[in-house]
Amino acid sequence: MGGDGRIVVDILLADHPVVEGFLDPVRRRAAEFGAAHPDYEIRISTYRYWSETGREDFIRTLEQGRVPALVDVFFTETQHARDAVAATGGPLFTPVQRAVGGRREILGEPVILDDFIDTARRYYSYDGELVSVPFSVSTGLLYANMTMLRAAGITEVPQDWEGLEAACRAVMRTDGGPSHAITWAVDGWFFQDAVCHQSGLLVDHANGRSDRAQKVDLASEELLAWATWWQRLHKDGLYLHTGAAQDWMGTFKAFTEGRVAFLYNSSVMAQPVVSAAAKAGIDVVACGLPHNGAVPYGGNVLGGDSLFLAAGLSPEVEDGALAFLQYLLNPDGAAAWHKSSGFIPVTHGSHQLLEAEGWFAEKPHHLEAPKQLGASDGSPAATGALVGELSSVHADLVQAMRDVLEQGADPARRFTQATVTAQRRLDDYNRRTAERHAARETSPPDRYGEAADVPEAS
Incomplete structure (x- = not known):
């Protein structure tokens, strides 16, 4: 809870090392969401995965077992995020589709999980369940x-x-x-x-x-x-x-x-x-x-990153995080993120909106990436490797x-x-993962749900 009584949803996003104002569009969406939902405040902190020690610092954040409500994870670290263990002993993250639970809207925001382009949805799914939300997608x-x-x-x-x-x-x-x-x-x-x-x-x-x-x-x-x-x-x-x-x-x-x-x-x-x-x-x-x-x-194969939802959140914070995800990537939001960042419009609705605006007719070079991902045969080979x-x-x-x-x-x-x-490397990773899971299972329960201490990037 914030000092003004609003419910705070903390988010950790990956910033770009050379693009000034890279995350400004997301900050604007967060402010708009707060205006539309005055009980909530979306609070954004950042990290730089591509800096000299960025990856090590990020992995350390996962291994501490305490993260903000939403965490931006680079695609190469997807298995790390799936394997991460919370301080309570359970998984650090919960599958987004499971948390949504079949709802069609959350806090009035229409759910867009079924609208993601097929290749992105397959990459970030396991056993048919969408684990994290595709955010920045490239090829x-x-x-x-x-x-x-x-x-x-x-x-x-x-x-x-x-x-x-x-x-x-x-x-x-x-x-x-x-x-x-x-x-x-x-x-x-x-x-x-x-x-x-x-x-x-x-x-x-x-x-x-x-x-x-x-x-x-x-x-x-x-x-x-x-x-x-x-x-x-x-x-x-x-x-x-x-x-x-x-x-x-x-x-x-x-x-x-x-x-x-x-x-x-x-x-x-x-x-x-x-x-x-x-x-x-x-x-x-x-x-x-x-x-x-x-x-x-x-x-x-795709690149980019996805947004993971922390496990163990209070119902109010979890709903705020889920609602913001729907707002961030509704057709207007996903189209705006494509225009500002160059990442692929990640939903069918955003693609259709851009097409109707004449965006692709004016800039046909932006149409090739969606066409390529759309040509995938959908096999595990074409989906890409999920590995520690x-x-x-x-x-x-x-x-x-x-x-x-x-x-x-x-x-x-x-x-x-x-x-x-x-x-x-893989053998060592799998061994350490198994040991960490076993150790967490025998550790006493602890309070969970607080944001990690991640400094704002300069």
């Missing part, structure tokens, strides 16, 4: 410099690896062509996407969707197909390796400055890429990421690929070594 896209492509006699953007490689070679053969043709950040997300495209699995038990993941495979046929193709592009001088891991900004600049013809990047960057390229006189088209044409297409230490698995993939690109390491051998390292 990978290919950005093509059509100015360069037309000069090479190419009028359509390739949709498979073979066609993309041929287009890269054609661009580099043109008079005054670039020294390299394509670039992307060395990041674990693109490995996941490539495996997902080919309907491959990163971990066992249906990608961690039917039971807890116990085995990881970073040397699968699908992953090695991607790594070997990537290695060939690099050896043949087609792929530009900036020399840094996860160099999203360096690869962005290489494309928008006209030094390459193709860029793999996030759908969140669609507007910045198109705008920066336009200033340089470059005509850009956004498309789905090309896939391995030798195998059937499975789908695109996923961010560390990404780091293992990055280091292995850097060794392939920079040291000439054999992909099969190097990714087999990476599998051993990742398996050790």
